[in-house]
Amino acid sequence: MERRIKIFDTTLRDGEQTPGVCLDMHEKLEIARSLVKLNVDIIEAGFPIASPGDFKGVSQIAECIKGPVIAGLSRANKKDIDAVVEALKKAERPRVHTFIATSDIHMEYKLKMSRDQVLAVTEESVRYAKQFIEDIEFSAEDASRSDWGFLCQVYAKAIAAGATVINVPDTVGYTTPDEYGALIRHLREHVPGIDKVDISVHCHNDLGLAVANSLAAVQAGATQVECTINGLGERAGNAALEELIMAFYTRRDYYNVTTNIDTKQIYRASTQVSALTGVDVQINKAIVGDNAFAHESGIHQHGVMNNSLTYEIISPEVIGMSRNSIVLGKHSGRHAFEDRLKQLDYNLDSETVNILFAKFKDLADRKKVVFDQDIVALIIDKPSVHPAWYRLVSYQVVSGGSANAATASVRLETSNGITEEASCGDGPVDAVFKAIEQAVGFAVGLKDYQLKAITAGEDALGESTVWIEYNGAVYNGRGLSTDVIEASARAYVNAINKRLTACGYPEVRKAAAE
Incomplete structure (x- = not known):
C-alpha cells in the first residue's frame, strides 16, 4: 500500500529569503493561490515577527486562502509565537512552526546556551504555543550537524509538550543521502511518541543534494517534505518541489508513495514564481527548464518521433506544458484566445479577458506567431495593483x-x-x-x-x-x-x-x- 507524503511549501518564507527577492503582499497572494491549485498540504506564509510587511502578508494569506494548512514561523520565544498566533487568527487551519538550534556550534556561538537550556526552551515554547493553536511544528535547526543522542532528547521534549510535527532540517546542506536516511531511522527508533506525529524534512542545496536527501528521508520513514517552487531559498536554495513530486510520480514503483499534488499545475506555478521573483529558471533545470524536453541529437529526435518513451521519462503534458506551443496569430479572434486560456487552465473574469485580449492583439501585430509562453507572460503582467504614480x-x-x-x-x-x-x-x-x-x-x-x-x-x-x-x-x-x-x-x-x-x-x- 502506498504511503501518502504531505507537501509543505515554503516558497513564501524560505523562498523569499533568496537574495534579491522581495515579494509584496499581492504577489504573495498570487503565489499562494497557485499553491492551492497545486494542492499542497501546507503553505508556510512567512515569518510574522520579521517585519510589519511579513506580518501583514501572513495575515492576508491566512484570511484569504482556504484549504491548505497555513503556517507561520517563529523562534522559540513568546514574542515570536504571539506574532504568529495573531497573524493566523483568521486562518481556517493554522499552524505554529517554532524552532531552536540544536547543534553544538549553533548553541555555543549563536545561542550561547547550554543543552539543558535548549531542552527547557523547547518544552516551554511548544507548550506555550499549544495554548493557542493545536497544530504545532517543532524544528531543531541544524539537526543534521547535531549530536544524535541530544537530538532525540529535544524531539522527545517537543512531542511530550504537544508538538504534532517534528522537523529535521539539514539547515546548511551538509548531510548526504545515506547519512540523512540513517538519522531519520535512528529518530524513529529512539524518540518516544514519534509514531504519533509527522516526521518532516527540510533540506538545503549547498552540495546539490537537497532533493536526494529528501528522497532518502522519505525512504527512511519521513511523512512530510518541505520544499519550494524552482528550488528557491537561502544560498543555493531548498529542495525543489517540482523535482520531488516528479520523482515520486515517475518512480512510484520504487518509492511506493503518493502525494495530493496536481502535477498539471507545476509548469504554471514555476513560470509564475520565476516572473514574480525575477529569478530565472536555468535552461537545463530538471522538470521545468527550457531544455527539459528539448532534443538536439538527431538520434534522440528520431527516437522521440517514433516513441517519446525512448528518451522522455516524463511527458511535458503531465506538468502542464504544451508540446506544441505555437497557437495564435494576429488573425485569431476572441473565441480562439479564450479557448486557449481555458486550455492553459486560466479561468479569468470577462473584464480581465478583455484587457488581456487587447494586449494579445497588440502583441500579435508585432509578432508572426504568439506562443503559450507569451500568453502566460501577458497574464502574469496583468495591470498592477499598485497605484500608478507614473x-x-x-x-x-x-x-x-x-x-x-x-x-x-x-x-x-x-x-x-x-x-x-x-x-x-x-x-x-x-x-x-x-x-x-x-x-x-x-x-x-x-x-x-x-x-x-x-x-x-x-x-x-x-x-x-x-x-x-x-x-x-x-x-x-x-x-x-x-x-x-x-x-x-x-x-x-x-x-x-x-x-x-x-x-x-x-x-x-x-x-x-x-
Missing part, C-alpha cells in the same frame, strides 16, 4: 555607437499631467533610466537589471526585471515588450511605483527634494 507614455533614444554616449528622452504621465525629461548615458538603457530619474525628480538606486527573451526568434517578447533600493529595502519591477528598451523602461517605472507605494507618496519626493 506611467510611461513614450520614449526616444539616439545611440551614436560605442564611442559616443546615448541620449534618451521620456514622457511620463502623472496625476499632475505630463512630464518630459532627457538625459545621456553609457548606453540606451542607461540613458532611459537616467531620464526617468530626472522626470520623477529623485535619484533611484539601481541594484540589479535583467533582460531575457520569453521565446525564441527575432520578434520575441522581451521581459525586463529591475531591482532598486531605497533605505535598505529592495523593490523589483517588471516590463514586457518586443522592444527591449521599452521593456526596460516599463520595468524601471514599475519598480519606482512600488517604491512610492511602500514608502508613502508624496513623502518620498518631499524627502528627496530636501
Whole structure:
C-alpha cells in the first residue's frame, strides 16, 4: 500500500529569503493561490515577527486562502509565537512552526546556551504555543550537524509538550543521502511518541543534494517534505518541489508513495514564481527548464518521433506544458484566445479577458506567431495593483555607437499631467533610466537589471526585471515588450511605483527634494 507524503511549501518564507527577492503582499497572494491549485498540504506564509510587511502578508494569506494548512514561523520565544498566533487568527487551519538550534556550534556561538537550556526552551515554547493553536511544528535547526543522542532528547521534549510535527532540517546542506536516511531511522527508533506525529524534512542545496536527501528521508520513514517552487531559498536554495513530486510520480514503483499534488499545475506555478521573483529558471533545470524536453541529437529526435518513451521519462503534458506551443496569430479572434486560456487552465473574469485580449492583439501585430509562453507572460503582467504614480507614455533614444554616449528622452504621465525629461548615458538603457530619474525628480538606486527573451526568434517578447533600493529595502519591477528598451523602461517605472507605494507618496519626493 502506498504511503501518502504531505507537501509543505515554503516558497513564501524560505523562498523569499533568496537574495534579491522581495515579494509584496499581492504577489504573495498570487503565489499562494497557485499553491492551492497545486494542492499542497501546507503553505508556510512567512515569518510574522520579521517585519510589519511579513506580518501583514501572513495575515492576508491566512484570511484569504482556504484549504491548505497555513503556517507561520517563529523562534522559540513568546514574542515570536504571539506574532504568529495573531497573524493566523483568521486562518481556517493554522499552524505554529517554532524552532531552536540544536547543534553544538549553533548553541555555543549563536545561542550561547547550554543543552539543558535548549531542552527547557523547547518544552516551554511548544507548550506555550499549544495554548493557542493545536497544530504545532517543532524544528531543531541544524539537526543534521547535531549530536544524535541530544537530538532525540529535544524531539522527545517537543512531542511530550504537544508538538504534532517534528522537523529535521539539514539547515546548511551538509548531510548526504545515506547519512540523512540513517538519522531519520535512528529518530524513529529512539524518540518516544514519534509514531504519533509527522516526521518532516527540510533540506538545503549547498552540495546539490537537497532533493536526494529528501528522497532518502522519505525512504527512511519521513511523512512530510518541505520544499519550494524552482528550488528557491537561502544560498543555493531548498529542495525543489517540482523535482520531488516528479520523482515520486515517475518512480512510484520504487518509492511506493503518493502525494495530493496536481502535477498539471507545476509548469504554471514555476513560470509564475520565476516572473514574480525575477529569478530565472536555468535552461537545463530538471522538470521545468527550457531544455527539459528539448532534443538536439538527431538520434534522440528520431527516437522521440517514433516513441517519446525512448528518451522522455516524463511527458511535458503531465506538468502542464504544451508540446506544441505555437497557437495564435494576429488573425485569431476572441473565441480562439479564450479557448486557449481555458486550455492553459486560466479561468479569468470577462473584464480581465478583455484587457488581456487587447494586449494579445497588440502583441500579435508585432509578432508572426504568439506562443503559450507569451500568453502566460501577458497574464502574469496583468495591470498592477499598485497605484500608478507614473506611467510611461513614450520614449526616444539616439545611440551614436560605442564611442559616443546615448541620449534618451521620456514622457511620463502623472496625476499632475505630463512630464518630459532627457538625459545621456553609457548606453540606451542607461540613458532611459537616467531620464526617468530626472522626470520623477529623485535619484533611484539601481541594484540589479535583467533582460531575457520569453521565446525564441527575432520578434520575441522581451521581459525586463529591475531591482532598486531605497533605505535598505529592495523593490523589483517588471516590463514586457518586443522592444527591449521599452521593456526596460516599463520595468524601471514599475519598480519606482512600488517604491512610492511602500514608502508613502508624496513623502518620498518631499524627502528627496530636501
